[in-house]
Amino acid sequence: MKLSSFATPDTVIEKDFKDKVVVVIDVLRASSTMIAALHNGCKEIIPVTEIEEAVNMSKNYDKDSFLLCGERNTLPIEGFDLSNSPLEYKREIIEGKTLLLTTTNGTRAINMSSDASTVLICSMINIDATVDYIVDQAKDTIFVCAGTNGRFTLDDCLTAGAAISRIKKRIDVELDDLSIISSDAYDFSRGKIHERLRDTFHYKRMKELGLTADLDYCLTENIAPIVGVYMDGVVKRLDR
Amino acid sequence: MKLSSFATPDTVIEKDFKDKVVVVIDVLRASSTMIAALHNGCKEIIPVTEIEEAVNMSKNYDKDSFLLCGERNTLPIEGFDLSNSPLEYKREIIEGKTLLLTTTNGTRAINMSSDASTVLICSMINIDATVDYIVDQAKDTIFVCAGTNGRFTLDDCLTAGAAISRIKKRIDVELDDLSIISSDAYDFSRGKIHERLRDTFHYKRMKELGLTADLDYCLTENIAPIVGVYMDGVVKRLDR
Structure with missing residues (x-):
């Protein structure tokens, strides 16, 4: 098994x-926010690249069934319901709702992985749950960090490292240099x-x-012990 | 000063x-070979991307004034005088000659850096000499690793790290995440x-x-204490 x-x-x-697991990481903050939202009971998350796309898409939803969420360059978007802070995604606000989420770097990484066997959303807050799933699957696994505006970003790289360090202690794996x-x-x-950091x-x-x-929230391990998967344009919590 | x-x-x-120093690193083996060759007295090195380009260029040189050098995927090139092993670049073979060098990854990194203030060729074997030069210049400096077929490569990254670790102990610098x-x-x-490794x-x-x-040769620090610079298509030893 290769990582x-x-x-x-x-x-x-x-x-x-094909037949590989892709793990998408944008620990500060898109993947942390998605996992927090799934853990707190949102119905699903739809990652979109552009702000306008999120606004247009929202017209297909009933008034109380969705929220517009996201950031641009770490700042809230005017007119949106929630920013990209995981702490805003409380159960009483998001439970049962569809979240239309756009972020600067995180959504690109997700949308490129469409023909993988499984696409997982990984953060420090769900690191052990994600690792358990990867080890169970025992398929070649590709970690795709979001980075920041095309640059190598250490926070994402350490999150990939948190997963890889655990996996290699449990099963025999072959690692590439960045892993x-x-x-x-x-x-x-x-x-x-x-x-x-x-x-x-x-x-x-x-x-x-x-x-x-x-x-503090994004860098705390295992406070949201769930698996998040992306399939057919939607991020959902995996029922195991 | 930013690194x-x-x-x-x-x-x-x-x-x-513009007005920046670019440091090109392909420690296994292009930059090590170039520094070894300059240290052992070659006149100059002309890095070229394609094998055919090297062969065509050689027609402009007198019979005994040049050598065809390089590798493809770590292997020697048929009909060439020298491979990409720094150990072949002995004084008695290369002294005073122009080396037409083509390598899989290393020459691309060099040729992209043409509008920099200075382009340095860096390896473990000339790490301190390169660092001295960078510290003296005190300009923003960009380390460009060659990588391997587009992939992150730890040997190059550790060589950049060898330089950065020394520089930050001597002067005040701002580092990006990969640095x-x-x-x-x-x-x-x-x-x-x-x-x-x-x-x-x-x-x-x-x-x-x-x-x-x-x-062993490429990873030994400071056995060729010279500075190699690339200018107008040619790599030469810097006289200080």
């Missing part, structure tokens, strides 16, 4: 996703992830914007 | 190289670089091909 990692959607050079360094970087950072681009930007509670 | 790193030429998103992880990965691997793609391939002496 490969890519730092951004643009760098994915795998031609064939090796991601896994090792996670092992070196364990228990001091905030310190590790302190000088990184996205972490600093969120800190400057006062989003400390979001950082 | 940025890119895992392959394709991922470089800097638009503006942070590369530098830390180098620090963690110091003194055990072979062990660190044992399971990586390119290192394994060279080992399988019996190129152990090349691996």
Whole structure:
């Protein structure tokens, strides 16, 4: 079983996703927000690339059945119901609803993975549940980090590393170079992830914007022990 | 002063190289071979992308003034004088000659950097000399790793890390995320670089091909204490 990692959607050079598991990671914050929302009972999430697309799509839904959600460059979108902070996705607000979500980097990574066997949404908050699923499947697995505006992003890479470090302790796997360094970087950072990310681009930007509670939430392991899957344009919670 | 790193030429998103230093790294083996050749007295190296281009270009040179050099997928090229093994570039063979060099990954990284202030050729064997030059220049510096067929490659990344780790101890620098992880990965691997690379793609391939002496040479720090610069299509030794 092979594990490969890519730092951004643009760098994915795998031609064939068939019969492979793709793991999409945008830990700050799109994948964390999606997992938090599924854990708190939303019906489904529809990731869309453009703001206008989300607005147009919303016209097909009954008034109280959906919410417009997302961010641009870490900031809320005017007129939208929720931003990209997982802390806003409380049960009383989202339960049973369809969330139309657009984010700067996260939705691109998801939409490119359409012919994979399974597409998983992975974050630190559901890391063990995701790993259990990958180990059970025992298929070649590709980690696609969202990155930030086309750049390598350490927070995503450490999240891939959190999964890979666990998987390689449980089953025999072959790792590519980015999987090796991601896994090792996670092992070196364990228990001091905030310190590790302190000088990184996205972490600093969120800190400057006062989003400390979001950082704490997104980087806490296993507070939403569910599996999120993307299929036919929709992200849902997997019933196991 | 900012340091940025890119895992392959394709991922470089800097638009503006003007007044910046670009550091090209293909430690296994193009940049090591170039530095070894300059250290052993070749006149100059002309990096070319295609095999045919090297052959055609050679027609402009006097019979004894040039050598055809390079590899494809780590293997020698039929009819060429030298492969991409730095150990072949002995003084008695190359002194005073122009080397027409084509390699799978290394030459692309060099040729893309044409409008930079300076383009340096960096390897472990000239790491301190390269760092001294970068620190003296005190300009924003971009590390461009060659990678392997478009993939992230740990050997190049650790070489960038070897430079970044030294620079940040000497002057105040701002690092992007890949520079942070590369530098830390180098620090963690110091003194055990072979062990660190044992399971990586390119290192394994060279080992399988019996190129152990090349691996030892390319990963030994500071055995060729010179600066190699690329300008107007030619790589030369910098006289300081």
